[in-house]
Amino acid sequence: MPTVSNKGKNMPESPIRKLVPYAEKAYKANKTVYHLNIGQPDIKSPEIAMEAVAHHNLEILAYTRSEGSLEYREKIAKYYHQNNIPVEANDIIVTTGGSEALLFAMGSIADVDDEIIIPEPFYANYNGFATASGVKIVPVISNIEDNFALPPISEFEKLITPKTKAILICNPGNPTGYLYSKEEIQTLAEIVKKHDLFLVADEVYREFTYDGYKHYSILEEESMAENGIIIDSVSKRYSMCGARIGCLVSKNKQVIKTALKFAQARLSPPTFAQIASEAALQTPQSYFDEVITEYQDRRNTLVAALKAIPGVKVGEPKGAFYCIVELPVKNSDAFAQWLLEDFDDNGETIMVAPAAGFYSSSGVGLNQVRIAYVLKKESLVRAVEILKIALQKYKD
Incomplete structure (x- = not known):
């Protein structure tokens, strides 16, 4: 059998x-x-997104570019500029949800048995993506007693080995709701630059912060141009989970070039969902x-x-x-x-x-x-x- x-x-x-x-x-x-x-x-979901699909003028439901349509990526880049993240359309690959962006990221930066350090608890599917990619997760435990605050630098550095390729965070966090401060992001930036690693930030909940706190992206740090990778999605931002549209964002040209090969292998992200997601970018504040x-x-x-x-x-x-x-x-x-x-x-x-x-x-x-x-x-x-x-x- x-x-x-x-x-x-x-x-x-x-x-x-x-x-x-x-x-x-x-x-x-x-x-x-x-x-x-x-x-x-x-x-x-924003009505403008639903209307864009309902009133499309397509005659053929064709493939789009593997990296996503240029028009959509240019509008995503504009959105990022409005959030103090200086990236351009060529720094963005549109993916089938944030999940595919994470798979592309792991496949682009890590080989089988390489290691990625992640503060835990973390989004459960990181375990699945790591298994699918043959990557080993090395956890840094945070505790409910400390409200899941970032562990000390020493806790990260003692786990770094020649197999370590990246630190991965979710900010704000799923499942904890923890929001990393600007100082904590800068601390992580120092660690990855010191050890020549990537910092991958799952930022799909960027808009949802409370009590006057603001989100600080890893790519707001100029020094992270070569080390930073953002994972993003429309799922939660616009309550469009079923659209399955996300993106991988990096100013590291080699990362984008490599991730594009993974994108080409799956052909293209869904066309109607890109139409809805492009329209959603016009959602008012x-x-x-x-x-x-x-x-x-x-x-x-x-x-x-x-x-x-x-x-x-x-x-x-x-x-x-x-x-x-x-x-x-x-x-x-x-x-x-x-x-x-x-x-x-x-x-x-x-x-x-x-x-x-x-x-x-x-x-x-x-x-x-x-x-x-x-x-x-x-x-x-x-x-x-x-x-x-x-x-x-x-x-x-």
């Missing part, structure tokens, strides 16, 4: 999606499920102002409610729309499954993402979950009430 690859066997399941079969069973049992597990915003105010209110509501539950600890997010929550349970995987299979309160339950999948270190995060506050405030209040009742009834 033929067998599947070891790479396939080692590919991790998504902690965000692996519980879907249990949620489907809950639906069939007529339970209402509050989805706290996935970063799918309930905010409407008022859209983001309203969305940010809404997310900040949701965060405040959620965190306050969680802190009121005995035995629960929560990180305070400064950006994105996630938080890590430590629960008084031994195994959040078992707890999350139990919530869907065996528990409800008046026909209602919740779905969370077990946090162990957001680490690469074994045995870490077992009693934590990630919560996405992408529901309206009244739904978040009810969801936390359900969580409190569930914790009172649950037996490890």
